[in-house]
Amino acid sequence: MATRASRWAARLLGWAGLMTLLLAAAPAPAADVSNDDCLACHSDKSLTTKRGVRTVSLFVDGKRFSGSVHSALSCTSCHADLEGKDLPHATPLARVECGTCHSDEQKQHSHSLHGKAIARGDPLAPHCVDCHGNHDILPVKDKNSAVAPLKVPFVCGRCHREGTPVQANRKIEQHNILENYSESIHGEALFKKGLVVAANCVSCHTPHNILPHTDPNSSINRRNIAATCTKCHAQIEEVHRKTIRGTLWEKEAHVLPACVDCHQPHKVRNVFYTQGMADADCMRCHSDQHLKASDGRNLFVQVTDVAGSRHAKVACSQCHSEVNASRVRPCETITHPVDCGRCHEEVAQQYQRSKHGQLLAASDSNAPTCRECHGTHHVLGKHDPQSVTFPTNVPNLCGRCHREGKKAALRYTGDQHEIIPHYNESIHGKGLLKSGLTVTATCTNCHTAHMVLPRSDPQSTVNPKNLPATCGVCHHGIQEQFVESVHSATVTKTDKELPVCNDCHTAHSIRRTDEAGFKLEIMDKCGRCHEEIAKTYFDTYHGKVSRLGYTKTAKCYDCHGAHDIQRVTDPRSHLSRANVVATCQKCHANATRRFAGYLTHATHHDPKKYPFLFWTFWGMTTLLLSTFVLGGLHTLLWLPKALEMRRELRAEEAREEAEASGLARGQGDPAGEDGNHAH
Amino acid sequence: MPTDLELHTLETQPLQPALERRRAPRPEREFVRFTRLQRALHACMIVSFLSLATTGLTLKFSYTGWAVLLSRLLGGFQTAGYIHRTAAVLMFGVFSTHLYNLYQLKKSEYKSWWALLFGPNTMLPTRQDLRQFLATMKWFLGRGPRPQYGRWTYWEKFDYFAVFWGIAIIGSTGLTLWFPVFFTRILPGQFLNVATIIHSDEALLATGFIFTVHFFNTHLRPEKFPMDTTVFTGHMPLAELKRDKPLEYEALVASGKLEAQLEEPQPEIVVRTIRAFAWIALSIGFSTVVWIIYAMLFAYR
Numbered sequence A: 001m002a003t004r005a006s007r008w009a010a011r012l013l014g015w016a017g018l019m020t021l022l023l024a025a026a027p028a029p030a031a032d033v034s035n036d037d038c039l040a041c042h043s044d045k046s047l048t049t050k051r052g053v054r055t056v057s058l059f060v061d062g063k064r065f066s067g068s069v070h071s072a073l074s075c076t077s078c079h080a081d082l083e084g085k086d087l088p089h090a091t092p093l094a095r096v097e098c099g100t101c102h103s104d105e106q107k108q109h110s111h112s113l114h115g116k117a118i119a120r121g122d123p124l125a126p127h128c129v130d131c132h133g134n135h136d137i138l139p140v141k142d143k144n145s146a147v148a149p150l151k152v153p154f155v156c157g158r159c160h161r162e163g164t165p166v167q168a169n170r171k172i173e174q175h176n177i178l179e180n181y182s183e184s185i186h187g188e189a190l191f192k193k194g195l196v197v198a199a200n201c202v203s204c205h206t207p208h209n210i211l212p213h214t215d216p217n218s219s220i221n222r223r224n225i226a227a228t229c230t231k232c233h234a235q236i237e238e239v240h241r242k243t244i245r246g247t248l249w250e251k252e253a254h255v256l257p258a259c260v261d262c263h264q265p266h267k268v269r270n271v272f273y274t275q276g277m278a279d280a281d282c283m284r285c286h287s288d289q290h291l292k293a294s295d296g297r298n299l300f301v302q303v304t305d306v307a308g309s310r311h312a313k314v315a316c317s318q319c320h321s322e323v324n325a326s327r328v329r330p331c332e333t334i335t336h337p338v339d340c341g342r343c344h345e346e347v348a349q350q351y352q353r354s355k356h357g358q359l360l361a362a363s364d365s366n367a368p369t370c371r372e373c374h375g376t377h378h379v380l381g382k383h384d385p386q387s388v389t390f391p392t393n394v395p396n397l398c399g400r401c402h403r404e405g406k407k408a409a410l411r412y413t414g415d416q417h418e419i420i421p422h423y424n425e426s427i428h429g430k431g432l433l434k435s436g437l438t439v440t441a442t443c444t445n446c447h448t449a450h451m452v453l454p455r456s457d458p459q460s461t462v463n464p465k466n467l468p469a470t471c472g473v474c475h476h477g478i479q480e481q482f483v484e485s486v487h488s489a490t491v492t493k494t495d496k497e498l499p500v501c502n503d504c505h506t507a508h509s510i511r512r513t514d515e516a517g518f519k520l521e522i523m524d525k526c527g528r529c530h531e532e533i534a535k536t537y538f539d540t541y542h543g544k545v546s547r548l549g550y551t552k553t554a555k556c557y558d559c560h561g562a563h564d565i566q567r568v569t570d571p572r573s574h575l576s577r578a579n580v581v582a583t584c585q586k587c588h589a590n591a592t593r594r595f596a597g598y599l600t601h602a603t604h605h606d607p608k609k610y611p612f613l614f615w616t617f618w619g620m621t622t623l624l625l626s627t628f629v630l631g632g633l634h635t636l637l638w639l640p641k642a643l644e645m646r647r648e649l650r651a652e653e654a655r656e657e658a659e660a661s662g663l664a665r666g667q668g669d670p671a672g673e674d675g676n677h678a679h
Numbered sequence B: 001m002p003t004d005l006e007l008h009t010l011e012t013q014p015l016q017p018a019l020e021r022r023r024a025p026r027p028e029r030e031f032v033r034f035t036r037l038q039r040a041l042h043a044c045m046i047v048s049f050l051s052l053a054t055t056g057l058t059l060k061f062s063y064t065g066w067a068v069l070l071s072r073l074l075g076g077f078q079t080a081g082y083i084h085r086t087a088a089v090l091m092f093g094v095f096s097t098h099l100y101n102l103y104q105l106k107k108s109e110y111k112s113w114w115a116l117l118f119g120p121n122t123m124l125p126t127r128q129d130l131r132q133f134l135a136t137m138k139w140f141l142g143r144g145p146r147p148q149y150g151r152w153t154y155w156e157k158f159d160y161f162a163v164f165w166g167i168a169i170i171g172s173t174g175l176t177l178w179f180p181v182f183f184t185r186i187l188p189g190q191f192l193n194v195a196t197i198i199h200s201d202e203a204l205l206a207t208g209f210i211f212t213v214h215f216f217n218t219h220l221r222p223e224k225f226p227m228d229t230t231v232f233t234g235h236m237p238l239a240e241l242k243r244d245k246p247l248e249y250e251a252l253v254a255s256g257k258l259e260a261q262l263e264e265p266q267p268e269i270v271v272r273t274i275r276a277f278a279w280i281a282l283s284i285g286f287s288t289v290v291w292i293i294y295a296m297l298f299a300y301r
Helices: A002-024 A035-042 A062-067 A103-111 A113-120 A128-132 A152-157 A165-169 A177-183 A185-192 A201-205 A222-230 A279-286 A303-307 A345-353 A355-361 A370-374 A391-402 A407-411 A419-425 A427-434 A443-447 A467-472 A476-484 A501-505 A516-527 A531-537 A541-547 A556-560 A580-585 A611-667 A669-678 B002-010 B036-060 B065-073 B076-110 B113-118 B127-140 B154-178 B190-220 B238-244 B246-255 B268-298
Strands: A048-051 A054-057 B030-032
Touching: A035 A062, A103 A113, A152 A177, A152 A201, A177 A185, A279 A303, A345 A355, A391 A407, A391 A419, A391 A427, A391 A443, A419 A427, A467 A476, A467 A501, A501 A516, A516 A531, A516 A541, A516 A556, A531 A541, A541 B036, A611 B127, A611 B190, B030 B238, B036 B065, B036 B076, B036 B190, B036 B268, B065 B076, B065 B268, B076 B113, B076 B154, B127 B154, B154 B190, B190 B268, B238 B246
Parallel strands: none
Antiparallel strands: A048 A054
16 A cells, blocks of 8 residues: 555656646656666556556666667667657557567568567567567576576477467477477586577577578478588598488488488487497408307398388387497497387387286286297288288287287186187188188277276276177177167166176187077077076967077067167067067068067966966966876776786687697688797 | 577687787788878877977977087077967867868768767766766776776766867967957956966976877777777777677667678788887887976076
8 A cells, every 4th residue: 555655746746847847847858768767667666567457567677688689779869769759658568579679680670480479469479578578688698597498498388388379379280399309418508508509499400590491491391301400420421421422312302211210300309329339340250150148039130021020211220229339249238129109109118008918917828928929030011911010910919928828818817718610610711711801800809909898897898897899899880779779788777797798708718699500509599597487488479489499589689679778668668569570570461459469478476476377377288287186097997907907808819729739720721820830 | 698699600710809810810800990181180180289389399398408508409499489379270180170061060960969969979978977976986986887988988088188278278269369469458468477377387287298198098008008099090909899889789680780890800011100109209209208397497597
C-alpha cells in the first residue's frame, strides 16, 4: 500500500511539474534525450506497463547497461522512435531494430525459419532479444554472454525441449532434443569436459541462418551436412575411407550416406563407432575358414552372409562395438557379446520383459538370445522368404525348443503338448503351410515375437484377460460380438472363470468350425461349465443324434449363438421371445411358435420342472414293468411243464423208434437206415 | 378216439415228433395253418420290426458305445433314420394289408363281421380264453391237466393285440416326431417331448416283449426248441396240431374239413431258406435283448 501510494505521489508530482513546465515555457523545443533522462524514470524498479494481460517491468538496470557491449550507445540509438520526442513518452514504443547496425545478422534472421515465423505473426517466434537479451548484452566471447557456447543449448532449449509450446504445437521432427544432445558426444564434451569448442546448436544450425533441413541452403541439408560437420571433423574422410572413398563424400553427397544417416542428429554417440573400424580389417583374419577361438569356436565369417543380410550396410564394428582400431588385433578389446539393443532398443526392452529375457537375466543356459532366433551374420528380415523369421518358418523356428522332447518342452509344466504338430494340423497351420497364406496367425501373432510371456502373466497376450483382444487383431468382428456377450468379463461380473477364445477353440489345435470334429465336441466344451444343461441336451433328440455322430443337428451355438451369446431373458438373445421362432426356422422351415415350445433341454428326471414328462415316463415304466413281470412269470411257470412235455415226447419218440427198428428188422434194410438216420 | 385212428390210416408212415421232423423222412402231408399272405405279412413284419428296433434303439441308447458303433454300421445316423422311416412305412403297409385281408376274409368266408369276430376261430378274447388261462395256471402249478387249446391260444391272442396297441401308440407318436412342424400347428411343442418318451418306452416294451416272451412262447419252449417254423412255412405237422390245438383238430375232423387243409410239405430248399432267415431274425432279436439289458443295467442314465 505504501509503495503504491508513494508511486502515485511521485506520479502526481511528476505530472504537476510537467504541467508547470508546459504552462511556463509553452511548447519548449525538444532537446536531445540523454540516457540519464530515461533512467530518471526507468531506474524505478516498480515501473511497469500492461501488455495485453501481462504486466511488464520497465525497469532498466543502468549499471548493467553501462557494462554491456552497447554501453557507448544512447537509449535512442536503439529506441529510435524516441529521438526528439518529449518525455515522458507515450507507450508502447516500437520494437528495437537491431538490424540498423547488425544488418547481416538481421537479414539472415529474417530469411531463417525464425524470421519467417515472425513474418507470419507466430507469437512463439523468437526475436533478437529472446536469445540475446536487451540492455545487458555482452560480447559473444564473454563467458557470461547469454549466447556463450555453454549457454547456447539452454537458450535454444528454452523453446526446443519437451513440453514447450513450440515442441508441442509446431512441426519439429526431432524429439528430446536437449536431452539427447546433452547425452551425445558433443553434449558430454561441452558440459562434462567443458570444451567450449565442442559443437553446440549453432555450430550445426548456424546462429541466425537457421533453415529447415529440407531447404537446400540449410546447413543441415543432406548436401551441406558433410561440409557442416567437416568444419570441425576436418579429417573425417580418413576415418571413413572404406565406406566413402575419400572426398567422394563432399563431391557426391547425393549418392553417399550423410553423416546423420549413421550418426543421428542429436544422439551422436562415441561408443557406437569406435575409431571407424573397416570391415576389411576384420576380414583379414576372419576370412580364414580354420580360424578358431581359444575355446574352440569357429570364428570364420562368410563375408557373403553379411552382404546378403539385413545388415549389409552395417559395419562389423557397429555390432562388435568394443573393437579398438589402435590395436594390431582390434578385437582383443572385446569383452561382451554383441548387444543388438544398441540399435534395436525397443525390441530389446520387450525381450528383457519376456520369459526368454527373464531366463537370460537368471543366467539360465536354456535362455534364447537374439541370435538363437535371428542367427548371427546372415540376419534376414521377416519379409524375406529365406528368413527363419518368415511366417512359414516361424513354427519350425519356435519348434526348435518347443517341440516335444526339446529343451523348452521339457521344462514346461502346462497342459499344452505336441504344440508344433497340433499347430500344423490346425486351421492356422494349414492356412500357413498348406495354403501358403503368410497372413495366417503363426506363433508370434499370438505370443508376440519378443515379449513372449507365459499365460499366467497378466501382461501376456495369451492371458485369458487379453486373449480376446489378441485374437481380435485378426478376428475383429468376432471380438466385437464377444465383448458384448454374456461370456465377456465386461458384461458378466463374476468370480468364476469366464470362457475365452481358447476354451472352445483350443489353443494350438484350432479347427474349422464346420468340421465334424469341432461340431461334435462343442457340447462337451460348453458342458465343462454348463454341466446340467449339457446333460439334459443329450436327453433330447438333438443331443442323442449328435452322440451318434450326426453333425447337422442343432448344437449349442445353433440356438444360443456362438460369440454373441446372451441370457435367454435378454431381448438380444437368439432365444428371446422375439427371436426364438426365427432361430428354430433356421433348420425347421415353417416352424411356428408352438413348435418352439419343444423342450430342447427336457429331462424326465425332474418332477418339479417337468411334471408331465416325469409322470409320462413313470407311467410308461410301470406299464413296461408290469407287462414284463406278468410275461416273465408266465414263462417261468411254463418252463418246468414244458421241460416235462419235452421229456415225455422224447420217451414217446424212443418208444416209436424201438417199434420202428423192430419193424425194420422184420422188413429189411430201408427202415433200418431210417432208424439210424433218426439218431 | 376213432377220428384219431382214421387219421392214422391216412398216413403211410407213423407220425414223427416235432423235434425229429428235420432228420426223419417228412410226413407226406401237413396241416396248413397260415395262408401265403399271412406268412408274407409276418415275414415283412419281422423285417420291418427288426429294422425299426435296431435303428430306433441306437437313438434311445445313444450314450452307449454299441449304439454309436451300430449307427455307424448302418451307414450313419442319417441312413439309420431313412431305414427307420422306410421300415415304419412297411409296418403301416403290413398293418393295413392285414385289415384289408380281414375285410376280404369277412366277404369270402364269414359273410358277416359278427361271424368273423365272434365265431369259434375269433382273435378276440373270449370267456373260454379266461377259462383256459385259469386252467393253464392250474396246470403250471401242477393242479390240473394241460388245457385243450383251440386254434388261437390266449397268449397268441395277446401277441396279436399287442401289435394293434403298439402300432396305434408307437405309430401315432412316431408320425408326430416325423412331422413335428405339421403336428405342432395343433399340438403344443412340449407334446413332442411327451411323444418321445411314449414312443421310445413303448418301443422298448414291444421289442423286449417280442424278443423274450413271444420268442419263448413260440420258439424256445423246450418242446419246440430251437424254433417253430409254422409261421414261415405255413405248415404244421398233424401230430403237433393234435397235441397243441386239440380243439381245432377235433372241430376240423368233425366238420370234415381237415382233408381240405392238408398239403404237401414245402420243398427242402424253401424250408432251409426259411430256417436261415428265421435264425438271422432270432439272433438279431436276442442280441438286441442282450444290448437292451446291458444298456438298461450298466449304462443307464
